Amino acid sequence: MTKKHFEEKNGPKSTVSKVVKGTSPSKIRGKFFKIKVYIGIAISLLVVAILASLFLFSPNAKRESTEAISSVAKKENTSQEATDASKASEIKKKKEEEIQKLKEQLASLDSKVAESEKLVDKLKEETAVPKLDIEALRNNDLSSLKGTWRTASGKEFVINDSINESSEIYAIGYRDGQKVESTYELKVPKGQERPKSDTASFGIWPKGLMAGGAVLYAIPRGIVKSAGQYTDQSNTAEDRLVAGQSPSMFTEPENFYYRVKPDTSKLEEEEKHLAQLQAEREAIKTSLESKEKKNTN
Structure with a gap:
């Protein structure tokens, strides 16, 4: 095979x-x-x-392992604590800066409010409308007459600050459409007690002349003057002056001089400004108090 x-x-x-x-x-x-x-x-x-x-699994190994873990955890905790502390410090610093800024704003507003208050007080004094003091007038203190008085037709009595020393009234009138200026003297009866009344009266003459005299009445608001059959026809809600030689002058409203009230627009504007400053200051003050309270807690 x-x-x-x-x-x-x-x-x-x-x-x-x-x-x-x-x-x-x-x-x-x-x-x-x-x-x-x-x-x-x-x-x-x-x-x-x-x-x-x-x-x-040996005891030493376990201990060393635990210690190693503990060490790592401790380092992590320390690091976290440091981070937290840093953040807390930053937050606190920011709050302190905010508080300091509010304090500076408040101090600035305090200064502005004080200045505005002084200006308001000054403007109030300048625009104050004195009330006729009849008792003072009867004692020859003419200061409550100070100011400008005007009739409906535009005639004026201008009484300046030196009225007590000079007793002079500067007058502006109109004759035949022409402006006429003149000075009058008040004749105050010194050493004589005036009759008790709700009004005060004075003799008035053109300065340097003995003729052309008249009587000047000072009538405070709320008082209705009457003389015999003649009754006051003026605006009794206002202080007024009237001068003439006949009691019939009380029945002629165009004869009455009313105190010219000063322009208060600047005062009103400054009062609004002051109110705004005060509101801002109050808001800043409230915010500051709130932040300071929170920062201490």
């Missing part, structure tokens, strides 16, 4: 036999060497794992 007939009848020889048969001894030794190396590495890893487990 030939080889060919044998393989056809029994099949080819096994691959292992072929490999072993066809492999050189050096290659076989190399394969065994690699196997040994792999086995050695596996054993080494197993030993390391065993030793590591023994180390981790």
Whole structure:
């Protein structure tokens, strides 16, 4: 039987036999060497794992591990505390800066309010309308006459600050459409007690002349003047002056002089400004007190 007939009848020889048969001894030794190396590495890893487990589960290892974890946690806590402290410091600094700014604003407003109050007081004094003081007039104190008095037709009596010293009245009238200016003197009976009455009266003459005299009546608001059959026809809600030579002058409203009230627009404007400043100051003061209270808590 030939080889060919044998393989056809029994099949080819096994691959292992072929490999072993066809492999050189050096290659076989190399394969065994690699196997040994792999086995050695596996054993080494197993030993390391065993030793590591023994180390981790030993009391010292646990303590050292706990201490290490505690140390890390402590460092983290310290770092967090430092961060929190820094943030708190920044917040506190910002609040203090806000408080300081409010204090500066309040101080500035205090100064502005004080200046505005002084100006308002000055303007009030300048625009104050004195009330006729009949008792003072009867005692020759003419200061309550001070000011400008005007009729409906535009005639004026201008009585200045020196009325007590000079007893002079500056008058502006109109004749034939022309402006006429003159000065009158008040004749105050000194050393004589005036009759008790609700009005005061004076003799009035053109300055430097003895003729052309008349009587000037000062009538306070609310008083109705009458003389015989003649009754006051003026606006009794206002202080007024009237001068003439006949009691009939009380029945002629155009003869009465009313006090000219000064322009108060500047005063009103400054009072509004003062009110705004006071409102701002109150708002700043309230905000400052609130922030200071919160900052101390």
